[in-house]
Amino acid sequence: MSRSVADRFWRKVDRNGPMPERCPELGPCWIWLACTDQHGYGAIKRGPPGGSRLAHVVGWELARGAVPDGLELDHLCRNPACVNPDHLEAVTHRQNMERGSHATKTHCIRGHPFDPENTIARRDGSRACRSCKRDRKRADYRRRVLQEAFPGLPGLPGASKPRTRQRSSQEEP
């Protein structure tokens, strides 16, 4: 790409964008100031038949060269208008999907962190919490031990017995 293309490109960029919440150590987002597409990605219009190009991809090419074959760029900062090459990582399509919206949650519903040690990556790209899985296994085990020791005992911990008593007292005065 010629020098003038790079000059014109970086002139349309605000390098004092917001600090990314997930990775402040990477510095501020560089916001594309020209047009964005319907997904919020910076877009560079070219005359027909060129169509348009994604600004963050062009920014990456200017800074680092072509995106490696078969890879796509993932925004580590989750800011689609950002063209900061340091906020972009070349990943496979699958990795990119795994990191999608559901992958931005930092904790499971019980508050365990989705960090590398505690996260189980499922085939479908979603994530499971290792602590919760372990807790479920332990509860299952305890229930089995108790059921073997006291067969027929109702209301063992973890047994899925509906709490009809408490409910009905609230519903009916």
Ligand SMILES: [Zn+2]
């Ligand atoms: Zn960014």
Ligand SMILES: [Zn+2]
């Ligand atoms: Zn959990």
